[in-house]
Amino acid sequence: MRDKSDDILFRVSNLGQGDSSRDIYDDWSDDYDRHLLAEFGYVSPRIAAVELGAAVSTRELDVVDYGCGTGLVGAALAAEGFTRIDGLDISEGMLTQARAKGVYRSLLCADLTGPIALADATYGAACCIGSMGAGHVAAEHVPEMLRPLAPGGIFVAIMNGAYYESGGFEQAFRALQDAGSWQIRKLEQFNYMTELDRPGWLLVAQKT
Template identity: 30%
Template sequence: MDYRGPYIVAENVASLYNDEQKSVVNILDVGAGTGLAGLELRKFGFTNIDGLEPSKGMLQKAKEKGAYKNLICMPITKDPLDVPAGSYDAITVAGCFGQNHIKCDAIYEMIRLVKPGGYICIATRTENLENVEEYKNRFYPLCDDLEKSGKWKKIKEELCYYQNDREGIVFCFQIC
Protein backbone atom coordinates (compact mmCIF):
# COMPACT_ATOMS: atom_id res chain seq x y z
CA MET A 1 0.00 0.00 0.00
CA ASP A 2 1.41 3.33 -1.07
CA TYR A 3 -0.27 5.52 1.57
CA ARG A 4 1.19 9.05 1.55
CA GLY A 5 -1.19 10.88 3.93
CA PRO A 6 1.22 10.91 6.91
CA TYR A 7 4.11 12.12 4.75
CA ILE A 8 1.93 14.83 3.15
CA VAL A 9 0.87 16.39 6.47
CA ALA A 10 4.39 16.14 7.89
CA GLU A 11 5.96 17.73 4.82
CA ASN A 12 3.43 20.55 4.82
CA VAL A 13 3.79 21.33 8.52
CA ALA A 14 7.58 21.18 8.16
CA SER A 15 7.42 23.83 5.44
CA LEU A 16 5.84 26.23 7.96
CA TYR A 17 8.69 26.15 10.50
CA ASN A 18 12.45 26.64 10.34
CA ASP A 19 14.83 24.05 11.82
CA GLU A 20 15.27 25.92 15.10
CA GLN A 21 11.51 26.13 15.65
CA LYS A 22 10.95 22.42 15.02
CA SER A 23 12.50 21.42 18.35
CA VAL A 24 10.07 23.59 20.34
CA VAL A 25 6.87 23.31 18.30
CA ASN A 26 4.12 21.27 20.01
CA ILE A 27 2.12 19.14 17.57
CA LEU A 28 -1.01 17.07 18.09
CA ASP A 29 -1.51 14.29 15.55
CA VAL A 30 -5.28 13.77 15.46
CA GLY A 31 -6.29 10.24 14.51
CA ALA A 32 -2.75 9.08 15.18
CA GLY A 33 -3.56 5.49 14.31
CA THR A 34 -0.43 3.36 14.42
CA GLY A 35 1.89 6.37 14.48
CA LEU A 36 2.81 6.81 10.83
CA ALA A 37 2.42 10.61 10.83
CA GLY A 38 4.35 10.83 14.09
CA LEU A 39 7.27 8.99 12.49
CA GLU A 40 7.16 11.26 9.44
CA LEU A 41 7.08 14.37 11.64
CA ARG A 42 10.17 13.09 13.49
CA LYS A 43 11.99 12.66 10.16
CA PHE A 44 11.40 16.37 9.56
CA GLY A 45 12.93 17.26 12.93
CA PHE A 46 9.89 17.65 15.17
CA THR A 47 10.23 16.15 18.66
CA ASN A 48 7.24 17.39 20.70
CA ILE A 49 4.46 15.33 19.18
CA ASP A 50 1.38 14.01 20.95
CA GLY A 51 -0.97 11.46 19.41
CA LEU A 52 -4.76 11.42 19.78
CA GLU A 53 -6.46 8.18 18.78
CA PRO A 54 -9.70 6.50 19.93
CA SER A 55 -8.53 2.92 19.27
CA LYS A 56 -6.52 1.33 22.10
CA GLY A 57 -5.13 -1.29 19.73
CA MET A 58 -3.85 1.25 17.23
CA LEU A 59 -2.51 3.44 20.01
CA GLN A 60 -0.53 0.48 21.36
CA LYS A 61 1.12 0.08 17.95
CA ALA A 62 1.88 3.82 17.90
CA LYS A 63 3.41 3.53 21.37
CA GLU A 64 5.68 0.71 20.18
CA LYS A 65 6.99 2.98 17.41
CA GLY A 66 8.01 5.62 19.96
CA ALA A 67 6.96 8.53 17.75
CA TYR A 68 4.90 10.37 20.36
CA LYS A 69 5.69 12.12 23.61
CA ASN A 70 2.16 11.62 24.96
CA LEU A 71 -0.70 9.44 23.79
CA ILE A 72 -4.34 10.31 24.38
CA CYS A 73 -6.92 7.56 23.88
CA MET A 74 -10.02 9.54 22.95
CA PRO A 75 -11.94 10.52 19.85
CA ILE A 76 -12.03 14.13 18.76
CA THR A 77 -15.54 15.56 18.58
CA LYS A 78 -17.13 18.98 18.93
CA ASP A 79 -16.92 18.55 22.71
CA PRO A 80 -13.80 19.91 24.42
CA LEU A 81 -11.10 17.42 25.36
CA ASP A 82 -9.53 17.65 28.79
CA VAL A 83 -6.71 19.67 27.22
CA PRO A 84 -6.29 23.43 27.72
CA ALA A 85 -7.09 25.75 24.82
CA GLY A 86 -4.06 26.78 22.80
CA SER A 87 -1.95 23.83 23.91
CA TYR A 88 -0.57 23.14 20.45
CA ASP A 89 1.27 25.04 17.75
CA ALA A 90 -0.03 22.70 15.06
CA ILE A 91 -2.41 19.83 14.44
CA THR A 92 -1.98 17.21 11.75
CA VAL A 93 -4.85 15.09 10.44
CA ALA A 94 -3.96 12.38 7.92
CA GLY A 95 -6.67 10.17 6.50
CA CYS A 96 -9.23 10.84 9.22
CA PHE A 97 -11.81 12.60 7.12
CA GLY A 98 -13.32 9.40 5.76
CA GLN A 99 -16.36 7.16 6.17
CA ASN A 100 -17.21 6.74 9.90
CA HIS A 101 -14.23 8.82 11.01
CA ILE A 102 -14.01 12.40 12.29
CA LYS A 103 -17.16 14.50 12.01
CA CYS A 104 -17.00 17.99 10.50
CA ASP A 105 -17.87 19.69 13.78
CA ALA A 106 -14.69 18.30 15.38
CA ILE A 107 -12.89 21.08 13.51
CA TYR A 108 -14.16 23.49 16.18
CA GLU A 109 -12.28 21.56 18.85
CA MET A 110 -9.15 21.42 16.71
CA ILE A 111 -9.24 25.20 16.39
CA ARG A 112 -9.65 25.54 20.17
CA LEU A 113 -6.57 23.38 20.77
CA VAL A 114 -4.26 25.41 18.51
CA LYS A 115 -2.65 28.69 19.54
CA PRO A 116 -3.45 31.79 17.48
CA GLY A 117 -0.92 31.86 14.67
CA GLY A 118 -0.65 28.06 14.71
CA TYR A 119 -1.72 25.66 12.00
CA ILE A 120 -4.05 22.79 11.17
CA CYS A 121 -2.95 20.58 8.29
CA ILE A 122 -5.43 18.07 6.85
CA ALA A 123 -4.80 15.48 4.14
CA THR A 124 -7.49 13.18 2.80
CA ARG A 125 -8.74 11.54 -0.38
CA THR A 126 -10.69 14.00 -2.52
CA GLU A 127 -13.43 11.42 -3.05
CA ASN A 128 -14.18 11.43 0.70
CA LEU A 129 -15.07 15.12 0.64
CA GLU A 130 -17.22 14.59 -2.46
CA ASN A 131 -18.98 11.31 -1.63
CA VAL A 132 -19.12 10.70 2.13
CA GLU A 133 -22.40 12.09 3.51
CA GLU A 134 -20.72 13.64 6.56
CA TYR A 135 -18.54 15.85 4.35
CA LYS A 136 -20.48 16.26 1.11
CA ASN A 137 -21.92 19.78 1.03
CA ARG A 138 -20.61 20.37 4.57
CA PHE A 139 -16.82 20.33 4.73
CA TYR A 140 -16.11 23.12 2.23
CA PRO A 141 -18.92 25.41 3.46
CA LEU A 142 -17.73 24.95 7.07
CA CYS A 143 -14.15 25.80 6.10
CA ASP A 144 -15.37 28.90 4.27
CA ASP A 145 -17.59 29.96 7.19
CA LEU A 146 -14.69 29.58 9.63
CA GLU A 147 -12.57 31.80 7.41
CA LYS A 148 -15.32 34.42 7.00
CA SER A 149 -15.87 34.50 10.77
CA GLY A 150 -12.16 35.05 11.43
CA LYS A 151 -11.42 31.70 13.10
CA TRP A 152 -8.80 30.63 10.58
CA LYS A 153 -7.27 31.52 7.23
CA LYS A 154 -6.69 28.98 4.47
CA ILE A 155 -3.06 29.17 3.40
CA LYS A 156 -3.01 26.08 1.19
CA GLU A 157 -5.40 23.86 -0.73
CA GLU A 158 -3.66 21.56 -3.18
CA LEU A 159 -4.39 18.33 -4.97
CA CYS A 160 -1.81 15.61 -4.45
CA TYR A 161 -1.02 11.97 -5.12
CA TYR A 162 -2.45 10.30 -2.01
CA GLN A 163 -2.67 6.53 -2.17
CA ASN A 164 -2.27 4.02 -4.98
CA ASP A 165 -4.49 5.47 -7.73
CA ARG A 166 -6.40 7.79 -5.39
CA GLU A 167 -6.17 11.55 -5.67
CA GLY A 168 -5.81 13.45 -2.43
CA ILE A 169 -6.06 16.98 -1.20
CA VAL A 170 -4.09 18.82 1.46
CA PHE A 171 -5.29 21.87 3.36
CA CYS A 172 -3.31 24.11 5.68
CA PHE A 173 -5.14 26.65 7.80
CA GLN A 174 -3.64 29.27 10.09
CA ILE A 175 -5.56 29.94 13.30
CA CYS A 176 -6.52 33.58 13.88
Protein backbone atom coordinates in the same frame (compact mmCIF):
# COMPACT_ATOMS: atom_id res chain seq x y z
CA MET B 1 -3.01 -11.48 0.64
CA ARG B 2 -4.03 -8.37 -1.28
CA ASP B 3 -7.73 -9.43 -0.97
CA LYS B 4 -7.66 -8.87 2.79
CA SER B 5 -6.19 -5.39 2.54
CA ASP B 6 -8.56 -4.42 -0.29
CA ASP B 7 -11.53 -5.70 1.73
CA ILE B 8 -10.65 -3.74 4.85
CA LEU B 9 -9.93 -0.57 2.85
CA PHE B 10 -13.35 -0.92 1.23
CA ARG B 11 -15.06 -1.43 4.60
CA VAL B 12 -13.34 1.49 6.28
CA SER B 13 -14.08 3.72 3.29
CA ASN B 14 -17.78 2.88 3.27
CA LEU B 15 -18.81 3.44 6.85
CA GLY B 16 -22.02 5.38 7.32
CA GLN B 17 -22.17 8.69 9.11
CA GLY B 18 -22.52 7.87 12.80
CA ASP B 19 -20.93 4.39 12.48
CA SER B 20 -17.90 3.80 14.69
CA SER B 21 -14.62 2.81 13.11
CA ARG B 22 -13.05 1.72 16.42
CA ASP B 23 -13.53 -2.05 15.98
CA ILE B 24 -12.30 -2.07 12.38
CA TYR B 25 -9.12 -0.21 13.31
CA ASP B 26 -8.53 -2.43 16.35
CA ASP B 27 -8.69 -5.44 14.00
CA TRP B 28 -6.55 -3.76 11.35
CA SER B 29 -3.84 -2.37 13.64
CA ASP B 30 -1.32 -5.24 13.30
CA ASP B 31 -1.39 -5.14 9.50
CA TYR B 32 -2.13 -1.44 8.93
CA ASP B 33 1.44 -0.21 8.27
CA ARG B 34 2.26 -3.06 5.90
CA HIS B 35 -0.98 -2.64 3.94
CA LEU B 36 -0.75 1.15 3.76
CA LEU B 37 2.94 1.47 2.98
CA ALA B 38 3.91 -1.68 1.08
CA GLU B 39 0.63 -2.33 -0.75
CA PHE B 40 -1.11 1.03 -1.18
CA GLY B 41 1.88 3.39 -1.40
CA TYR B 42 0.43 5.72 1.27
CA VAL B 43 2.26 9.06 1.15
CA SER B 44 0.06 11.34 3.32
CA PRO B 45 2.22 11.18 6.49
CA ARG B 46 5.35 12.32 4.66
CA ILE B 47 3.47 15.02 2.73
CA ALA B 48 1.87 16.31 5.97
CA ALA B 49 5.19 16.44 7.80
CA VAL B 50 6.94 18.23 4.94
CA GLU B 51 4.06 20.73 4.62
CA LEU B 52 4.12 21.43 8.35
CA GLY B 53 7.90 21.77 8.30
CA ALA B 54 7.64 24.35 5.52
CA ALA B 55 4.87 26.30 7.27
CA VAL B 56 6.64 26.89 10.60
CA SER B 57 9.90 28.60 11.48
CA THR B 58 10.93 26.31 14.36
CA ARG B 59 10.71 22.64 15.33
CA GLU B 60 10.49 23.70 19.00
CA LEU B 61 6.73 23.60 19.22
CA ASP B 62 4.06 21.26 20.54
CA VAL B 63 2.28 19.28 17.83
CA VAL B 64 -0.99 17.39 18.31
CA ASP B 65 -1.65 14.49 15.94
CA TYR B 66 -5.42 13.90 15.80
CA GLY B 67 -6.35 10.34 14.80
CA CYS B 68 -2.69 9.35 15.07
CA GLY B 69 -3.41 5.68 14.28
CA THR B 70 -0.28 3.51 14.31
CA GLY B 71 1.97 6.56 14.36
CA LEU B 72 2.97 6.90 10.72
CA VAL B 73 2.42 10.67 10.96
CA GLY B 74 4.37 10.87 14.22
CA ALA B 75 7.27 9.00 12.61
CA ALA B 76 7.21 11.36 9.61
CA LEU B 77 7.08 14.40 11.92
CA ALA B 78 10.02 13.03 13.90
CA ALA B 79 11.97 12.57 10.65
CA GLU B 80 11.28 16.29 9.95
CA GLY B 81 12.80 17.18 13.32
CA PHE B 82 9.69 17.61 15.48
CA THR B 83 10.07 16.10 18.96
CA ARG B 84 7.09 17.32 21.03
CA ILE B 85 4.29 15.26 19.49
CA ASP B 86 1.11 14.19 21.29
CA GLY B 87 -1.18 11.65 19.62
CA LEU B 88 -4.91 11.00 20.12
CA ASP B 89 -6.92 8.14 18.68
CA ILE B 90 -10.11 6.20 19.41
CA SER B 91 -8.55 2.75 18.80
CA GLU B 92 -6.41 1.15 21.53
CA GLY B 93 -5.06 -1.29 18.95
CA MET B 94 -3.76 1.54 16.79
CA LEU B 95 -2.36 3.35 19.85
CA THR B 96 -0.43 0.21 20.85
CA GLN B 97 1.31 0.29 17.47
CA ALA B 98 1.95 4.04 17.81
CA ARG B 99 3.49 3.54 21.26
CA ALA B 100 5.94 1.01 19.83
CA LYS B 101 7.32 3.62 17.42
CA GLY B 102 8.68 5.64 20.34
CA VAL B 103 8.15 9.02 18.67
CA TYR B 104 5.26 10.44 20.74
CA ARG B 105 5.60 12.44 23.94
CA SER B 106 2.13 11.23 24.95
CA LEU B 107 -0.65 9.09 23.54
CA LEU B 108 -4.26 9.32 24.59
CA CYS B 109 -7.32 7.24 23.76
CA ALA B 110 -9.93 9.83 22.79
CA ASP B 111 -13.06 10.19 20.67
CA LEU B 112 -12.61 13.28 18.54
CA THR B 113 -16.35 13.57 17.91
CA GLY B 114 -16.76 14.88 21.47
CA PRO B 115 -15.01 17.41 23.70
CA ILE B 116 -11.22 16.99 23.53
CA ALA B 117 -9.31 16.89 26.82
CA LEU B 118 -6.69 19.45 25.79
CA ALA B 119 -6.31 22.99 27.10
CA ASP B 120 -7.18 25.99 24.93
CA ALA B 121 -4.53 27.63 22.72
CA THR B 122 -1.54 25.53 23.80
CA TYR B 123 -0.31 23.83 20.61
CA GLY B 124 1.82 25.32 17.87
CA ALA B 125 0.56 22.86 15.27
CA ALA B 126 -2.10 20.21 14.70
CA CYS B 127 -2.37 17.42 12.13
CA CYS B 128 -5.42 15.38 11.21
CA ILE B 129 -4.35 12.95 8.53
CA GLY B 130 -6.77 10.36 7.11
CA SER B 131 -9.05 10.66 10.12
CA MET B 132 -11.85 12.86 8.82
CA GLY B 133 -14.81 11.33 7.02
CA ALA B 134 -17.90 9.17 7.44
CA GLY B 135 -17.63 6.96 10.53
CA HIS B 136 -14.55 8.96 11.48
CA VAL B 137 -14.38 12.64 12.37
CA ALA B 138 -16.89 14.96 10.65
CA ALA B 139 -16.64 18.55 9.44
CA GLU B 140 -18.62 19.75 12.47
CA HIS B 141 -15.79 18.56 14.74
CA VAL B 142 -13.09 20.71 13.16
CA PRO B 143 -13.72 23.76 15.43
CA GLU B 144 -13.11 21.62 18.53
CA MET B 145 -9.81 20.36 17.01
CA LEU B 146 -8.87 24.00 16.36
CA ARG B 147 -9.51 25.10 19.96
CA PRO B 148 -6.23 23.70 21.47
CA LEU B 149 -4.20 25.46 18.76
CA ALA B 150 -2.56 28.77 19.72
CA PRO B 151 -3.18 31.84 17.52
CA GLY B 152 -0.80 31.62 14.57
CA GLY B 153 -0.67 27.82 14.91
CA ILE B 154 -0.74 25.64 11.80
CA PHE B 155 -3.44 23.05 11.09
CA VAL B 156 -2.60 20.41 8.46
CA ALA B 157 -5.28 18.00 7.25
CA ILE B 158 -5.37 15.38 4.53
CA MET B 159 -8.55 13.57 3.67
CA ASN B 160 -10.19 11.37 1.09
CA GLY B 161 -11.70 13.26 -1.85
CA ALA B 162 -15.07 11.51 -1.72
CA TYR B 163 -15.54 12.40 1.96
CA TYR B 164 -14.43 15.94 1.25
CA GLU B 165 -17.35 16.38 -1.12
CA SER B 166 -20.05 14.33 0.62
CA GLY B 167 -19.16 15.53 4.12
CA GLY B 168 -19.31 19.24 3.30
CA PHE B 169 -15.67 19.84 4.21
CA GLU B 170 -15.04 22.50 1.60
CA GLN B 171 -17.96 24.59 2.92
CA ALA B 172 -16.85 23.97 6.53
CA PHE B 173 -13.25 25.00 5.78
CA ARG B 174 -14.39 28.15 3.93
CA ALA B 175 -16.86 28.99 6.73
CA LEU B 176 -14.02 28.93 9.28
CA GLN B 177 -12.13 31.40 7.11
CA ASP B 178 -15.22 33.62 6.68
CA ALA B 179 -15.70 33.56 10.46
CA GLY B 180 -12.10 34.71 10.99
CA SER B 181 -11.08 31.48 12.74
CA TRP B 182 -8.26 30.63 10.33
CA GLN B 183 -6.61 31.62 7.07
CA ILE B 184 -6.36 28.88 4.47
CA ARG B 185 -2.78 28.79 3.18
CA LYS B 186 -3.15 25.80 0.88
CA LEU B 187 -6.09 23.71 -0.30
CA GLU B 188 -5.22 21.35 -3.13
CA GLN B 189 -5.88 17.91 -4.53
CA PHE B 190 -3.39 15.08 -4.88
CA ASN B 191 -3.30 11.28 -5.12
CA TYR B 192 -2.38 10.02 -1.66
CA MET B 193 -1.85 6.31 -2.47
CA THR B 194 0.63 5.83 -5.28
CA GLU B 195 -0.40 2.20 -5.94
CA LEU B 196 -4.11 3.10 -6.22
CA ASP B 197 -6.18 5.86 -7.76
CA ARG B 198 -7.03 7.64 -4.51
CA PRO B 199 -7.72 11.37 -4.84
CA GLY B 200 -7.48 13.37 -1.65
CA TRP B 201 -7.27 16.94 -0.39
CA LEU B 202 -4.49 18.67 1.50
CA LEU B 203 -5.37 21.64 3.72
CA VAL B 204 -2.83 23.91 5.40
CA ALA B 205 -4.46 26.63 7.50
CA GLN B 206 -3.21 29.12 10.07
CA LYS B 207 -5.29 29.92 13.14
CA THR B 208 -6.00 33.62 13.54
